[in-house]
Amino acid sequence: MQTPRHALTVDNVIFGFDDGELKVLIVKHGEGESRGRWGLPGDWLKEGETLEQAASRVLLDRTGVRDIFLEQLHAFSEVERHPGERIITVAFFALVRSDAHVLSVGKSELDARWVNVRETPELIFDHGSILSKALARLKHKVRHEPIGFNLLPEKFTLFELQRLYEAVLDITLDKPNFRRKMMKMNLLVSTDEKQSGVSYRAANLYRFDLKVYRELTQQGFVFEV
Secondary structure: OOOOEEEEEEEEEEEEOOOOOEEEEEEEOOOOOOOEEEEEEEEOOOOOOOOHHHHHHHHHHOOOOOOOOOEEEEEEEOOOOOOOEEEEEEEEEEEEEEEEEEEEOOEEEEEEEEOOOOOOEEEEOHHHHHHHHHHHHHHHHHHHOOOOHHHOOOOOOHHHHHHHHHHHOOOOOHHHHHHHHHHOOOOOOEEEEOOOOOOOOOOOOEEEEEHHHHHHHHHHHOOHH
């Protein structure tokens, strides 16, 4: 009996947050049947490479970022997910700070850009389903773990933090209630600094208490809206 052969790839759902919008990185393919169409950044699993190493490589190639939040999402193995041959992909999702990356295009790609996660064009194959599953995972995480450290600049305003939660959960939050909950966690530390270069009244800047952040990441919490 002949042993069946399946190709294996990794696909990355790379989330970013900029100007109050949750964004995802998409790339326009430059080769093969999907040439000229948009999809998630990914690549073949190389010989002697683990799935995590492959996903980290794809992330580094597209953003120039190392050692950031990267988590395995799910294996997608539907028989007809790719035309022409059987390809199984393992998807990962990553969180990238808007001020800590340099976007670049892969060697087999025509373009790469950040788009609002809820305004993406039609994606190739089952990449739309992969994105939907990653967004659902992110929504769950924001309710049970702190994620702002991975998406916000080192110093941020409470308004920016609230807009992050609103962008992920796709809801509008009550300002006083949100700030009360955040302060109750003892997660934020005032920097005694204010915004600069704004035309409106400058807001106070905060940073995360890394010790409390790690404790909340390990222990978890429930953020109710």
